[in-house]
Amino acid sequence: MKRVALVRTLKGVVIFLAVLAAVFYGLVFPDLIRGVGAEAFGWLVTPSIVAVSLSAIPIVIALVLFWQICTEIGRDNSFCHRNAWRLSGIGFCALADTAYCVVGTVTIFVITGGHPGVLLVAATAIFIGLAIALAAFLLSHLVLKAAEMKDENDLTI
Numbered sequence: 001m002k003r004v005a006l007v008r009t010l011k012g013v014v015i016f017l018a019v020l021a022a023v024f025y026g027l028v029f030p031d032l033i034r035g036v037g038a039e040a041f042g043w044l045v046t047p048s049i050v051a052v053s054l055s056a057i058p059i060v061i062a063l064v065l066f067w068q069i070c071t072e073i074g075r076d077n078s079f080c081h082r083n084a085w086r087l088s089g090i091g092f093c094a095l096a097d098t099a100y101c102v103v104g105t106v107t108i109f110v111i112t113g114g115h116p117g118v119l120l121v122a123a124t125a126i127f128i129g130l131a132i133a134l135a136a137f138l139l140s141h142l143v144l145k146a147a148e149m150k151d152e153n154d155l156t157i
Helices: 003-037 042-054 056-074 081-112 116-155
Strands: none
Touching: 003 042, 003 056, 042 056, 042 081, 056 081, 081 116
């Protein structure tokens, strides 16, 4: 795959993920929260929607960082220190969102006694967040090593 086609595909994936996140955070999650919480804990619906919406902030930051990585790939500068820093930033965003999910899940369970469906969704989100963080940190390390090797080779005549 040529570099231009790769960058277009990657940026298309970023746009698709942004639209998907907007649909989930704007439509699916609020309806799901209203459906689960309105039965017994109606007073928790609005704070829960706000809390879940706040978890979109690290996702947006990670998508912006990934867009910038795609731009560097388009410039044929894949292995640079900035991309390693950006991948590390994506890892921290994933860890922050995962920690936020853990705190939110524990809070909901303390207040409401919990719901098995909420626990299943939260456990899945936590697992995916940790997997993304691990992959981002690993790729950050590899890109940093490749950038250092590239810098050494650029100095060699």
